[in-house]
Amino acid sequence: MKNTIFKGLATLGMAALAVGFAGSASAQSLLERAEKGEPIRIGFANEVPFAYPGEDGSPKGFVNAYTIGVLKTMGFENIEPVQTEWGGLIPGLNANRFDIVTGGMNILASRCENIAFSEPMAKVGDGFIVAPGNPKNISDYASLVEGNAVMVTGAGYSNIEAAKEAGVPEANIMQVPGPTEILAAVRAGRADAGAGTYFTMKQLADSSNGAVEASDPNAMPEDSFNWAGIGFRKADQAFLDKFNEAQAKYLGSEEMLAAVAEYGYGEGSLPGDKTTEWVCANR
Incomplete structure (x- = not known):
């Protein structure tokens, strides 16, 4: 299995690069591109300790660490971080500027209308x-x-x-x-x-x-309490289904808890038995 690739993007010029990717990226589904070994672009803002860029542009924060762990479980390790403003996460996802929102986004009814969420990965209080x-x-x-x-x-x-x-x-x-x-x-x-x-x-x-x-x-x-999930385009349901399958194996594992511990995520932050369907209807 090849090593994880982090292609750090400078904040300035990032949007232009991302738009350049958008045209070709939208021609195929995320699952099709990922299975060909193409990069999976994760989008996040600067929200410590949820998700933020390191000094070298690499993805830091517990949601990034968690998402990368799930993707590895799926066999995908070519990851490309894309930083944007918080308000640009959902629009950027739907405009194909990146493929997954890892910004530490709470699952809310209004957001469920616009994007698809993974099953909850954290209870946020x-x-x-x-x-x-x-x-x-x-x-x-x-x-x-x-x-x-x-x-x-x-x-x-x-x-x-x-x-x-x-x-x-x-x-x-x-x-x-x-x-x-x-x-x-x-x-x-x-x-x-x-x-x-x-x-x-x-x-x-x-x-x-x-x-x-x-x-x-x-x-x-x-x-x-709210519950956070990982955001996807609704058109990428096939990838999301596989992500949820891998998440069910990874969530709460020793490997996962070790990966997120430095950011303050512990067993008390695990989401419990709430489903995305329930959260979308009740938050």
């Missing part, structure tokens, strides 16, 4: 960072209310509405530009908890040298 030992016993949004705790999160994050719905007063919700400022606020004691996606909060905790710790994502209410 909210999480908190708190002071070591979690002195205010913060585990979910309700516990913020019980402890009269101050929560910090990013401006425009969905955590704001989730906290308000749980009864957290607006005066106890601090909004900052992003993850760096969330960590700074908790470290300085200006907030009792920082909120975001669990994966982002876990990464902040791991990088803090023990200054904060991440809460248990499974303590969050069920309706706050």
Whole structure:
């Protein structure tokens, strides 16, 4: 079996190259091209730790690592990374600029109308960072209310509405530009908890040298969870069927968990028994 080939593309000029591929790529199905040994182009944005480019353009992040593992299980190792903006992932996929979306995309009803998703590969919930030992016993949004705790999160994050719905007063919700400022606020004691996606909060905790710790994502209410999948063009259902077959063997294996561990994905992030059909209908 040949070695994996990563053909890193510079951010500038990438779109032009991708458009050049599009005409020839659309003439055959993804399965036909892959079986001929042609590159499988994976599309992603810069979303740490889900999927992002390394310094050399190689695909990093747990969704990229996972997808590459599934493709290897299928016997496909010629992988070409294509970075784009988050908003360009679905349009780029449908315009044949790349073949698979690996950006860490939640399966949502509105997205299911436009692309096909693999079976879920991760359960994605909210999480908190708190002071070591979690002195205010913060585990979910309700516990913020019980402890009269101050929560910090990013401006425009969905955590704001989730906290308000749980009864957290607006005066106890601090909004900052992003993850760096969330960590700074908790470290300085200006907030009792920082909120975001669990994966982002876990990464902040791991990088803090023990200054904060991440809460248990499974303590969050069920309706706050989403499920992420790998995106495909609806015309490539034949490839997706084979991908799902390989995923069923790879998901949760020791090999898979080892490949994604550095990005904060552990057994608690496995998707459980939810199917894509269920998620498309309920999210």
